[in-house]
Amino acid sequence: MSLPHAALQGPAQEARSVPNFDAIFAGYSRFAWRAFARLGVQSRDLPDVCQEMFLVVHRKLPEFDPGRGSLRAWVYGICVRVASDYRRRHSNRREAPLDQQPSLAVPAGQDAALQDRRAWSKLARVLGELDAPKREVFVLYELEALPMAEVAAVLQCPVQTAYARLHAARRAVLAAFASGEPT
Amino acid sequence: MSSPRRLLEGDAALPAELASALRGAPGEPGLEQLRELAGSLSAALGVPLPPVAAAPAAATVVAPAAFGVAAAKPLAGLGVWVLGGVALGVGLSGVAGYGSAAFGGPTPAISARPAAAQAVRRAPASAAPAVTAPPLPVEASTAQARAPAVASVASEPAAAEAAPGALPETELSLLRHARAAVASNPAEALRLSSRHAERFPSGLLAQEREVIAIDALVRLGRGDEARARTARFIEQYSGSVHVPRLRELLTRRGGQ
Numbered sequence: 147m148s149l150p151h152a153a154l155q156g157p158a159q160e161a162r163s164v165p166n167f168d169a170i171f172a173g174y175s176r177f178a179w180r181a182f183a184r185l186g187v188q189s190r191d192l193p194d195v196c197q198e199m200f201l202v203v204h205r206k207l208p209e210f211d212p213g214r215g216s217l218r219a220w221v222y223g224i225c226v227r228v229a230s231d232y233r234r235r236h237s238n239r240r241e242a243p244l245d246q247q248p249s250l251a252v253p254a255g256q257d258a259a260l261q262d263r264r265a266w267s268k269l270a271r272v273l274g275e276l277d278a279p280k281r282e283v284f285v286l287y288e289l290e291a292l293p294m295a296e297v298a299a300v301l302q303c304p305v306q307t308a309y310a311r312l313h314a315a316r317r318a319v320l321a322a323f324a325s326g327e328p329t
Numbered sequence: 330m331s332s333p334r335r336l337l338e339g340d341a342a343l344p345a346e347l348a349s350a351l352r353g354a355p356g357e358p359g360l361e362q363l364r365e366l367a368g369s370l371s372a373a374l375g376v377p378l379p380p381v382a383a384a385p386a387a388a389t390v391v392a393p394a395a396f397g398v399a400a401a402k403p404l405a406g407l408g409v410w411v412l413g414g415v416a417l418g419v420g421l422s423g424v425a426g427y428g429s430a431a432f433g434g435p436t437p438a439i440s441a442r443p444a445a446a447q448a449v450r451r452a453p454a455s456a457a458p459a460v461t462a463p464p465l466p467v468e469a470s471t472a473q474a475r476a477p478a479v480a481s482v483a484s485e486p487a488a489a490e491a492a493p494g495a496l497p498e499t500e501l502s503l504l505r506h507a508r509a510a511v512a513s514n515p516a517e518a519l520r521l522s523s524r525h526a527e528r529f530p531s532g533l534l535a536q537e538r539e540v541i542a543i544d545a546l547v548r549l550g551r552g553d554e555a556r557a558r559t560a561r562f563i564e565q566y567s568g569s570v571h572v573p574r575l576r577e578l579l580t581r582r583g584g585q
Contacts, residue, residue, distance in 0.1 A: 168379050173466045175366060176357040183355030193362070194501045197370050202533055204374060208568055218466050231533065235499070262353025269350035287335065289354050291465065294332045309333075316336070323347040 165217065167204050174221050175200070177290075181222065184285045185229040186274055188236075199228045219299040222292070226282050226300060233278070272322040276315055283308050284315035373508075373537075500525065500532045507541050515545035536562070540571050547578060555579060 165173075179196050187195045202224055210220055273281045279301065286297045287308075298308040336343055337351050358366070364381045371378045507521035522542035525532065532538070539562050546555035559575045566572070 167374075171367070171370070171378060175363060177466055179358040179362070179366070180356060192358070193366055193369065194499060196366050197373060198501055198533055200370050201373060201537060205536055205570055208570060221466075228533070258349075259353070262349045264353070265346050265350035266353030266355070269347070269354075288337075288351065291335065312333070319347065320344070323344040323350070 167207060170203060170207070170217070170221065171200060174218075178221070178225050181225050181285070181290055182229055182232075184289050185226070185233075185282065186270065187229055187232055191232065195228060195232055199224055202228065215299055216296065218292075219296050222286065222290070222296075222300045223302070226286075230278055230282075268322070269319065272319055273315075276318055279303070280311045280315040280318070283311040284319065287312055500529050500534045503528070504534055504538055504541060507538070507545075511541055511545050511548065515548035518542075519545040519549070536566055536569055536571055540575060543575060544578060552579075 175196065178199055179192055182192055182195050182199075183189070203221065206224070210217065273284060276284070282301055283297055286292045286300060287294060292300065294308055294312075295305055298305040301308060303311075337348060360381065367378045367381050503521060503525045507518045507525065510521065511518035519542055522538050522545065525538045526535075529535070529538075539558065543555050543558050543562070546552075546558065556579060559579060562569070562575060563572055
């Protein structure tokens with residue numbers, strides 16, 4: 147692949163109608179909520195941030211052009227930007243930027259789900275320390291499981307840039323989890 | 330270039346704690362959270378949203394077999410119409426026709442994934458590396474999509490921060506208060522909309538602010554100002570979904 151967007155410049159897509167807002171909310175509300183939580187929006191702010199995002203979607207929907215990209219990438223793109231805006235707004239707040247899970251010791255083997263959440267708390271801190279582009283690629287690719295070409299479309303960057311960001315994010319994450327730092 | 334395998338898709342050297350962290354990432358909202366979101370959004374837009382159902386909508390969700398999601402059964406009888414709630418509410422109650430224009434077509438149920446489907450993600454750490462990629466919204470021809478025209482989202486100035494420890498005044502909270510006041514105290518609504526403009530000059534919800542301000546002006550009998558502000562709005566946001574609503578508002582109240 148020599149050109150960043152070569153893989154994205156396929157034949158003209160078949161005409162697709164733009165879904166109405168109801169359909170978008172029905173299809174994406176759960177995913178938007180989840181993506182915001184993974185991108186660093188605190189639990190208590192998720193309803194408001196989701197509402198802001200869907201107000202933007204509602205207003206911008208007439209501008210969506212199916213010929214220029216997928217609806218999913220368009221919606222995720224708005225999610226990423228609203229989350230970025232949120233983090234900027236909250237960067238000066240005197241509190242942890244990300245949800246902190248209870249740090250109580252969990253007896254081994256007692257509750258795998260709680261252990262997972264504690265481990266996520268550590269990963270969330272690591273992701274919160276990454277710069278935004280690396281964090282966004284990691285979340286979209288590793289957690290949201292978007293194809294890399296679509297990650298690049300969401301973030302409006304060349305695919306190879308997205309790969310580079312992913313590798314950098316992975317290095318940081320693996321280093322943090324290899325160091326044996328306490329959660 | 331083939332995509333690298335995701336971390337949970339077979340990297341044997343993956344630290345167990347990291348695998349656990351990836352499995353422990355936040356999931357989808359619960360049914361009640363989704364209903365509350367639909368309720369507040371419905372109030373904000375001034376129109377009802379379709380029922381929130383507990384079952385995944387097969388037409389909108391990819392359900393990889395690895396998750397067992399396809400086997401999840403819808404929970405019957407949990408559909409509910411959501412209306413009301415406290416929210417921004419730029420909708421103009423009583424404006425006929427808007428709903429059919431902006432919300433036309435079929436209204437699919439809003440679904441929340443059954444708990445059983447999420448439980449699959451909590452596989453024991455000792456298990457073989459599991460594909461924990463969550464289901465994605467269906468999108469035909471997605472991989473071939475070109476870079477989308479993503480909405481440009483501006484931010485308010487960093488200076489607009491609350492005192493340490495206090496909940497910051499957000500765009501949404503400010504406009505929510507403005508909207509709540511517009512009928513009973515339009516002067517206060519107008520003041521709050523002005524405050525929004527000062528604090529969030531490039532905010533996400535500038536158009537919604539203008540709708541509230543124009544509504545307040547009309548209610549205050551300042552029709553000339555309302556019409557002038559509407560004209561500026563239309564000039565700046567000619568394709569906005571709010572334009573028909575503003576015209577209807579001025580017509581309905583006669584700009585009195």
